[in-house]
Amino acid sequence: MVAMLHLRLITPSEKTGDVVRLVESTVGTTHLVVLPDAARDPAGDVVMCDVAREAGDELLNGLRELGIDAGGSIAVESIDLSLSERADKAEADAPGEAADAVLWEQLGEATHEESTLSVTYLAFITLATMIAACGVVLDNAILIVGAMAVGPEFGPLAGVCTAVVQRRPGLAMRSMIALLAGFAVAMAVTVGFSLFMDAVDLFSEQQLRADRPNTDFIYAPDWFSFVVAVLAGIAGTLSLTSAKSGALVGVAISVTTVPAAANAAVALSYGDTRQTWGSTEQLLLNLLGIMIAGTATLLAQKWFWAKQRQRV
Structure with a gap:
């Protein structure tokens, strides 16, 4: 079973580009979705992606460094089932094993x-x-x-x-x-x-x-x-x-x-x-x-x- 996390982010419009670049540069991410101006409270864009558990801590740290937790929102959910070759590849590319990864924020x-x-x-x-x-x-x-x-x-x-x-x-x-x-x-x-x-x-x-x-x-x-x-x-x-x-x-x-x-x-x-x-x-x-x-x-x-x- 693929060990993936689903991230749902509300990002201030001026930071969406930085968030997208961070997600794309993080090994182990896939299924990136950007919804401009979709968020109302707080106002901003909605960015969603899936990330391999072993890459989750690195991505979360990067998002906090961008201040997304202060100016927007970071929500993380565990995915029980993901039928996707892209998800399989993302987990295979991510360094380490999912069982060994520690999500310190979680x-x-x-x-x-x-x-x-x-x-x-x-x-x-x-x-x-x-x-x-x-x-x-x-x-x-x-x-x-x-x-x-x-x-x-x-x-x-x-x-x-x-x-x-x-x-x-x-x-x-x-x-x-x-x-x-x-x-x-x-x-x-x-x-x-x-x-x-x-x-x-x-x-x-x-x-x-x-x-x-x-x-x-x-x-x-x-x-x-x-x-x-x-x-x-x-x-x-x-x-x-x-x-x-x-x-x-x-x-x-x-x-x-x-x-x-x-x-x-x-x-x-x-x-x-x-x-x-x-x-x-x-x-x-x-x-x-x-x-x-x-x-x-x-x-x-x-x-x-x-x-x-x-x-x-």
């Missing part, structure tokens, strides 16, 4: 949205932590896996990694606020949830302190936990940069961030400092491993792609 936009502290984000991380609380008390691995899949914490983690590589302190601050505030709210609500469940005899301290062969690893961190977090961070980052989002589900259920937060909250409600501290260590260890691995992966991809472009 990545920054995606992590910006996913790392924003919103009511929806707080709802998801809180519900995931409450589900995990049921899982740790019942020693139910299915509930733990479900809670991991629901948790949205990889968004802010990816935001931190992207911010470090792109040197965007605003994104880093927003991501850290979403991450820390999200877990703080989720754990506080889960403490109240645990007390309520105890009051109605659905949770008990005996269940928490009993042998839990399926979930006792959550409050007993070790180097294996860190290794898994690092591997998950690499896989998650690659899934974002290569647009293979399906892998994120596997990443979500391979780390114990949400379950660790849940176990810490339940243990805190019963005054079990050993499990509270152990679970907190597990949570911090996983967060650290993912952030280190994600940042290193993005830096490696940036270096590798730059070297690949130099060989062309």
Whole structure:
């Protein structure tokens, strides 16, 4: 399948010529369309083209240098299917492989949205932590896996990694606020949830302190936990940069961030400092491993792609 992007541009009339020349000179572009005076808000021309994914970042950078994002508009869409010999040739001519290309603008936009502290984000991380609380008390691995899949914490983690590589302190601050505030709210609500469940005899301290062969690893961190977090961070980052989002589900259920937060909250409600501290260590260890691995992966991809472009 041809990996192409469709660009729809609104360009000020005086810059249309420069935009057309940029598109025509960028290897990997095709299907160029120019509609003079077609745009009304903002007023200008409409320019459309298709570009191979591996050439997309270069073209987007060139368009921003021309100020099209400020005086007009740049819209990018992924093409699911393109039946065109010209598209096949454009992708073949573009340097590198589509799967290795990183669209930094797209990545920054995606992590910006996913790392924003919103009511929806707080709802998801809180519900995931409450589900995990049921899982740790019942020693139910299915509930733990479900809670991991629901948790949205990889968004802010990816935001931190992207911010470090792109040197965007605003994104880093927003991501850290979403991450820390999200877990703080989720754990506080889960403490109240645990007390309520105890009051109605659905949770008990005996269940928490009993042998839990399926979930006792959550409050007993070790180097294996860190290794898994690092591997998950690499896989998650690659899934974002290569647009293979399906892998994120596997990443979500391979780390114990949400379950660790849940176990810490339940243990805190019963005054079990050993499990509270152990679970907190597990949570911090996983967060650290993912952030280190994600940042290193993005830096490696940036270096590798730059070297690949130099060989062309």
